[in-house]
Amino acid sequence: MSARSGVPTATIKFYLREKLLPPGERVSATQAAYGEDHLRRLRLVRALIQVGRMPVATAREVLAAVDDESLDQHSRLGVATWALPGPAPVQGEERDEESLETARRDVGALLERLGWYECEPGTPAYDTLVEAVAALVRLGYPCDIPHLARYAHAAADVAETDLELLRGLENATEQVEAGVALTVLYEPVLLSLRRLAQAEESSRRFGTPPRERPAP
């Protein structure tokens, strides 16, 4: 498994010990056989721990949700991504009830306007959104509902692409595993693309003089 995945043997043993990977099929006193399912699970564990920097205990919770076959696929994906740590929650030191109240009202109005009824207060993504909007309100930066709705439409395009990427996969478990991994792995991709796009947009609006561009 180490040779096929490029992951050091010691790391794989650690994952086995921590029950992040199921044991292989024992073929002798000292050897076990690992199949495609193990390799697929291994790369999900790498995505969560190495790229997503998740503590082992959190990764274990996410994997338990991935494996819960009592749920339908939408719920498995939902529960597994809920178990992911939220996107950098805002520090609490200066939260104040007033800006939180405004943010709760704005987020409610936004989701109403979008017709997004899947997410309710108490889920990590919802609560992080409220905290993040409250920070904007508290500091007095713009975050009116029409602009938030524009961001939400861009997010919907992203989510559509996210789910598109799962289409070629064979079965529900594979799709749920990849759905979780891609949620984590694409976060730095999306944030860097935003910064690159800002540079393009800023150049268009404020750049002087325009640099010569190669013909398309």
Place this chain on the structure above:
Amino acid sequence: MSARSGVPTATIKFYLREKLLPPGERVSATQAAYGEDHLRRLRLVRALIQVGRMPVATAREVLAAVDDESLDQHSRLGVATWALPGPAPVQGEERDEESLETARRDVGALLERLGWYECEPGTPAYDTLVEAVAALVRLGYPCDIPHLARYAHAAADVAETDLELLRGLENATEQVEAGVALTVLYEPVLLSLRRLAQAEESSRRFGTPPRERPAP
């Protein structure tokens, strides 16, 4: 200043000592006067340090770029956002030259296809993008150029909204300050909106049976 901003006096004194805020105009032996510029700067410092969790030294670099009036506005905004820490860089432990090489080629081809010529290798956003794509390549998750281009188009919509939010502001310094703050403050907003949008999209594709929805 503490009363108007809600920031404790001790915190403001710390920022003054660390030269994150310029000194006020001295009006007596123990009192100084602070104007609108100070308040605006204070909220930028809060955005960087409290929400963006930036070390003081990094915040000081960002502010130096914001204040560099020798640059045109596009460059000021560019230099200031370059000084922002990249979006969670990928851990290096298992970077390998092969996947990095593939990622460099793919990112180059992507930006060529988009006609984005503002960003070059060596800038933080570009390098983070390469590292993040390399992680996808290494783990064998899908990240072909057509899908990356779809994410990039969504990022362009986001960047357009980002810059729209600056339009109402009075002068170049104010715009640069807000541009930097909004880059940081909207990251958790965008990532949470993506998770909420995924829940909607996943419900549409995999949810059974559809829940009853209120009429729009």
